[in-house]
Amino acid sequence: MGNKPPKVFKGPENENRIRPQIIRGNATVVGDEESSVLQSPFASNKSAHEGRYFAKSNNSTNHKNYTSMSCESFSKSNFIVEQHIRCLTDDYTLDDKKLGQGTYGSVCAGKNNGTGMMRAIKTISKEHVKNVDKFQREIAIMKSLDHPNIIKLHEVYEDRNNIYLVMELCEGGELFDLIIANGHFSEVDACVLMKQLFSAICYLHAKNIMHRDLKPENFLLLNRSRDSPMKIIDFGLSCRFKAGVPSTTKAGTPYYVSPQVLKGNYDHTCDYWSSGVIMYILLCGYPPFYGETDAEILDKVRAGSFHFIGPEWRGISEEAKDLIRKLLNKNPKQRCTAEQALQHEWVEKMSRNHTFTGEIPDNLISNLKGYTSLNKLKKAALTIIAQHLSETEIHNLRDVFIAMDSDHNGTLSVKEFQEGLKRFGWDEVLSDLDKILKDVNSDKSGEINYTEFLAASMDTRLYIREDICREAFRIFDLDADGKISQQELLQFLGEKSIGGIIGKDGIDALMQQVDLDGDGKIDFEEFMHMMKLKPEGVAVT
DSSP: OOOOOOEEEEOTTSOEEEEOOOOOOOOEEESSSOOOTTSSSOOOOOSOOOOOOSOOOTTOOOTTOEEOOOOOSSSGGGGSOSEEOSOHHHHEEEEEEEEEEOSSEEEEEEEETTTOOEEEEEEEEGGGOOOHHHHHHHHHHHHHOOOTTBOOEEEEEEOSSEEEEEEEOOOSOBHHHHHHHHSSOOHHHHHHHHHHHHHHHHHHHHTTEEOSOOOGGGEEESSSSTTOOEEEOOOTTOEEOOTTOOBOOEEEOTTTOOHHHHHTOBOTTHHHHHHHHHHHHHHHSSOSSOOSSHHHHHHHHHHTOOOOOSGGGTTSOHHHHHHHHHHTOSSTTTSOOHHHHHTSHHHHHHTTTSSOOOOOOTTHHHHHHHHTTSOHHHHHHHHHHHHHSOHHHHHHHHHHHHHHOTTOSSEEOHHHHHHHHHHTTOOSOOTTHHHHHHHHOTTOSSSEEHHHHHHHHSOHHHHOOHHHHHHHHHHHOTTOSSEEOHHHHHHHHBTTSTTOOBOHHHHHHHHHHHOTTOSSSEEHHHHHHHHHBOTTSOBOO
């Protein structure tokens, strides 16, 4: 593994001790699965691969035709475009400087030509995609994720040689590098990070997804501010699981892998173990299971023995050590869950001065009520816009969402919404709140996800900007002819799409409402007119 020499420090009894260092660990896979090309980092392609990986558009047979994954429902994942004949460089200007490079592809920054927003663009050489079905499943998992602390996938392009993932750009660097720079964190700062991790794990497991490779290298900070949100990346080893059905593939990174994974008989509790290792590292700067080689590390993991000896641990609370012990319990049935960790005394104690103290925007309720009267096209457009707004633009709504999400599972129930309103001073809960939230819950899951909340509650000034509306229009305009046809509306909203919303009669009525010149298509001016209308039909000034 190429370990650096460990540092020497004075132990509690003043004898010399070896202080292990945290170093980068590479994920490995042993079993029925092969290593994923979605694992970070990526490397440049070497040669062409002629096959297509996603459905070919009916509008073109040109090898520059770009496509992406299929729709799942009227939700965030529905608008990561299925058919896309434009070239990547039609929509993005790429930076020559690479952000990362590895075995299977490269990562660079790219500027959206319409909005000017910066994205991270991963280029994956097709010759490295050995299992197309598995690759598509991995992309489908990424598309389905909708949580404030999980990286966003915006678009997927494809050409003859490569596949391109357009993702949220995080400019704050890896958590790993922050650990190296700081040595270790205060308990308060460590708790801020661990709460985000526990919340994301709760969300993933509620969707029956286990990550299997949680480690500081796979957490990016959105920006360089002290209170920057943390984002989980790299779902190359993630997989769906069924309760009671064990996984057998030995996948993970030596420092962070659980003993059960090494035995080839494990479940989603492997992620709890990894979070315990991460918490340990945050508080002292080095891993609980250390060795000069991978074999030594894995032997230590199998034994499951660790300690809190050393000067770094002298000021650490017993509550913190207790939580680590519970997360690193060798018995997975007795291991602390992410939900239990969020309710642990240490988290509650360290979070007292970091709770949300802001206010709910005055227009949040009126925005929610207005959302219920919008047509399906505008609701879909708001869903797209909510995905593409910057963190700076939606940070207040993000904080409100997180504060209302009392069980930290990444979605809001009606009860959580009601209790959240009361907690923030709205004593009179709306009598029709159930109806409003049912309408906001566009994917009919029974819970309001993050993007649904943003789409329904964002302020008008955020979505009537021409640049962001053009971006939404571009998503609908599948054949890039400058107009949205009935067929394109059917693709996103019609009964033939998965999780279909409205039938052809509904599409006809919608077209009649928005198509002002009656030519059977919606141009951008007509689209913009629709976006500027208030729910009552009065134009926004």
